[in-house]
Amino acid sequence: MDIVTSIPVRLERLESVSALTEPLRERIARLAHDNFVQRGCLHGYDFEDWLNAERALVVKAAAEIHYSADDLIIEMTLQEIELPNLTLHAGSAQLVLSSDPNDDGLQLMHVIDLPSIISLDGLDAERTRNKLRITTALAGYHGVQQATA
Numbered sequence: 586m587d588i589v590t591s592i593p594v595r596l597e598r599l600e601s602v603s604a605l606t607e608p609l610r611e612r613i614a615r616l617a618h619d620n621f622v623q624r625g626c627l628h629g630y631d632f633e634d635w636l637n638a639e640r641a642l643v644v645k646a647a648a649e650i651h652y653s654a655d656d657l658i659i660e661m662t663l664q665e666i667e668l669p670n671l672t673l674h675a676g677s678a679q680l681v682l683s684s685d686p687n688d689d690g691l692q693l694m695h696v697i698d699l700p701s702i703i704s705l706d707g708l709d710a711e712r713t714r715n716k717l718r719i720t721t722a723l724a725g726y727h728g729v730q731q732a733t734a
Contacts (some may be wrong), residue, residue: 594710594717599676600695605683609694611649612636612686644668644693646682646717657703657717661695663712668693673710677702677724682717 599605617631624630648661661682668684671693684693684703702724709717 587655594712595670595672596708596710597672597674598705599679602679604683605674605681606696607693609643609692612642612690612692616641642686642690642692644684644691646693646695648695648697650697652723655723656731657701657721657723659666659697661713661717661719663693663717665702665715666691674724675703675705675708675710675721677705680719 610637613635617634619626619638620634621630624634642662644666646664649660651658651660666689667687670685671688672683674681674683678699680697680699682693682695682697686692703720704724707722709721710717714734717721
């Protein structure tokens with residue numbers, strides 16, 4: 586029988602997506618330039634160089650979004666590799682799941698545009714192995730039915 590343990594995920598308020606993604610963008614740009622130089626500075630392959638650098642540095646995650654009562658639930662499947670300092674950065678309309686680069690230089694950076702505005706007060710993230718479940722209340726819902734006239 587497998588023992589399942591929950592792995593903590595840091596939660597932080599999302600201040601700026603561009604400030605959060607800029608260090609990774611710079612790493613991708615440096616590797617794309619290195620690829621350009623290694624190819625003998627042959628022009629016309631900048632897009633290919635960028636995509637190859639991105640594939641070499643960025644870990645992908647699959648996300649499914651659904652509703653349950655007054656909650657928005659996001660279930661993600663992560664690659665089974667070490668993701669140091671896995672952090673969920675939360676804004677009312679966007680979530681960004683990020684990690685620091687691991688020993689191989691791989692880093693998770695996944696931006697999720699939410700279909701609804703969420704409340705940051707009840708945000709919860711739980712990771713079990715390669716699964717991450719994020720649950721949050723929808724903004725404006727407080728678990729109390731409004732009386733109608």
